[in-house]
Amino acid sequence: MHRDSDRYRLFSRRSIILGGSQAVLFAALAGRMYYLQVVESERYTTLAEENRVSLKLLAPPRGRIVDRFGRPMAVNRQNYRAMLIPEKAVDVARALDTFSKVVPLSEAETERILREVGRKRRFLPVLVRENLTWDEVARIEVNAPELGGVSIDVGESRHYPDGIYTAPVLGYVSAVSEKEMTGDPLLELPGFRIGKEGLERVHDEVLRGRSGTSQIEVNALGREIRELERREVQPGAEAWLTVDLELQKYTARRLGEQAAAAVVMDAHTGDVLTLASTPTFDPNSFSRGLTPEEWRTLIGDPRSPLNNKAIAGQYAPGSTFKMAVALAALETGAVTPDSRVFCPGHMELGDATFHCWKPEGHGFMNMVDGIVQSCDVYFYEIARRTGIDRIAAMARRLGLGAKSGIDLPGEKSGLIPSRAWKKEVKGESWQTGETLLAGIGQGLFLITPLQLAVMTARLVNGGKAVRPRLTKELIPVDARESAVPDLPAFDSLDIHPSHLDLVTNAMAGVINSRRGTAFRARIKQAGRRMGGKTGTVQVRRISKAERETGVLKNEELPWEERDHALFVGYAPVDNPRYVVSVIVEHGGGGASVAAPIARDILREVQERDPSRGRPRAWLPEDGVSGPAEREG
């Protein structure tokens, strides 16, 4: 028993050591538990909540854009899309490979998808293909077991029913580029589009609306268990434009395939009824995503379809500038309406000879004759008497040479030079010859078609500083008040009414008197007669030799050397309401090319009379309820 008691003592001692160390380890467990469940509890609670709840962003439907009568110009269409969640697909390249066996993917598409997968967070879905047909949707659903990570959802895509006619006004939406990512998760939604040009860009944030969120309880596989909380989306506001869609379409069609622009405005309100630039592009293809080939065609076209010529095309005003010169001369007292100038067909200044468009000369001209017959010598002379700085000041008052402030991006300011400007920019002093040229709107002068329309409006509305606008109202879907303030009262330009009357009457004579340069383009219908002014701008120098042998006709010249054809007009002559400006690049003569176009547009706008009554021949379409009532 002695040996056993030895053994027992050893055993007991070691049992106690063992028990002690086990107690220490047990205490360690308890301590760890305390640390995790009490000390760090808050952190882990947050993590558990993040685990459990997945926040899903709900995209708001983009606000519609409608014309002044509520006719839809930009709408949303249902769009079946195949999405891929990289995290779930595991091997993205293989998943796409399988997908393209079901619905073929081009190499460019695959590249884009892989690029997007690379730059987005792995649990965010990436757009594989949109605008799927029913047949494609069915094929994808049938093959769903092999297409891990691919799912179908219904999104909305922007659609422009009359895209090729409305593109200069609306612009387009397209995919968010990397630079445009602001960190707003909405922008990271697959297939999300933002406005890139035109009103889509200007009103992007308002049209976009506010995203909703849906908090979804998910399990470890990301499968949705139930919705915990939902914040509804706030759809984008609806934009009501000043544009008359039918007139816009008519005008764009009338301009045809030429490189041209036309602006129609209400002279009193500044409502832009039409803003056309041709040729243009199909904004639907931008929304969809251009193929490289389409892109090359667009940028390779010498008629520059991507350039909105109505606001960003800059041209010398030519003879359409003569009203500004005349007003400057009258207002400063340099001439009286009856001051007479003799036109022998040219004018000498030093060594230089300045030619009239009519080589045989017009004879004695007063101001009305000068405008009606567009006598160049008459304007050389009164420009010389008035001086460049006064002419420039009047041009600016009429809205030339500065941005009009229209609600479109990319507007160009044009250029109205002055002595100080030339000194500063070119470092040279002004030459009298340049003043002479300014009299006929040639030289360094640059204006945009929109500025010409604004100028004409200011001439015929009694000298008010009307400003153009395209947006009438932005109406939030759930509110009734408008987001654009009422039309401001326009300041007076302080031009003597009799001077304005004289000039506008002369413009009426341009069209309606037999000697007028655009007599052939007149409107004969009583009460709808128009007034206007032609302009023809040389884009090349005519050499002395050529002048002697006979100036080449436009038809004999290559397209890019032909003259620009310009016209500004208004109607009706007795109570002017609508103004129009037309520019046809390399179109030829203002009287022969631009004037007939302007006449047709003015005839159409008076027929429709969008500023007053409701449109004829237009009935509410399905889903568009009585927007015409808003007009009342």
Add this chain to the structure above:
Amino acid sequence: MALSSSHDPELTLGRKIRQIPWVFVLLVTMTASVGFVMLYSAAGGNLEPWTSRQMPRFGVGLAVMLVVAVTDIRLWLRYAYVFYGLSLALLIAVEFVGAVGMGAQRWIDLGFVSVQPSEIAKVTLILALARYFYASRVEDVGRLTHLFVPALLIAAPVILVLGQPDFGTAVLLLFTGVVLLFLAGVRAWLFAFAGLAAVAAIYPVWQFVLLDYQKARVLTYLRPENDPLGAGYHILQSKIALGSGGLFGKGFLQGSQSHLNFLPEKQTDFIFTVLAEEFGMAGGFGLLGLYLLLLIYGFAVSLRCRNHFGRLVAMGITSAFFLNIFVNVAMVMGLLPVVGIPLPLISYGGTAMLMLLFSFGLLMCVFVHRDIALGPGAASGD
């Protein structure tokens, strides 16, 4: 001292039954009931598929425990090596006819029930080592040559289990064996030496033995945070569950981590997490408290026992029980690498439950026979 049982009071079956520590039986039942509740929760508030199957198993196990408690302890002494040999045979058999579960061969399907031989080996190893040291004289134990046989006894099941491969169970077997060597009186410096040797072996083994993928696995064991979507994922999710449980938990059946399947193997390895998420630290401490009472009982039995075989068996069983609890709980709390050890009495699993209750039966058997002196010849069986 040839046959010592003659002068010990002979125990009748009735006396044995009266000796059964019913408080211990009650504690075991309470702990197992916690398990039933947690399995019910892990199934999303369903008896199926786990609770309904675990309860009858526990019933069978309880019966086995009580029967074992009243068997003659000399039976286990006498046939300790036989049982050990049988369990080794099963471990070898599992290599050939075993079913693969969780990527390792661990099961033998007997048709009506599948058996996990490694769980059986945990108990038979204790018996065999206790049998060996019971017969050794205290001065022999200090000798190095005397350690050859017990080293072999430990190594055989450890290597077989390692080959399944079941790293966790192999480590548990090894530690159980080492604990018994320690209790038997093997010189303390030997443990220190073995520890140092193990540390020293790390470098050459790492450099020359382990293949790249094995190294990668070891590294993830050591630093699970580096692989948050792989091996580290489960342990992170488990920590989140524990931490978000807080002091008093989210409430029964309200554990979002468990019910939304963020926890892996929640009915087996991670059941403690389910408990601690739903009942918080209070619930976790409650279960650890129950375990503590069971362990204290084991210690008391061992120290109270007057024969060396009984002491070693009781302490071996208690220590193995402790190791099981510790490795599992430390694992789900991110203190140890994830090795796949179930939580005793709580986790879903037949063989483990049965063998644990069987070992508790042995513990009670030791208690019942605490005053019986077993001479060195008691094992010979005459």
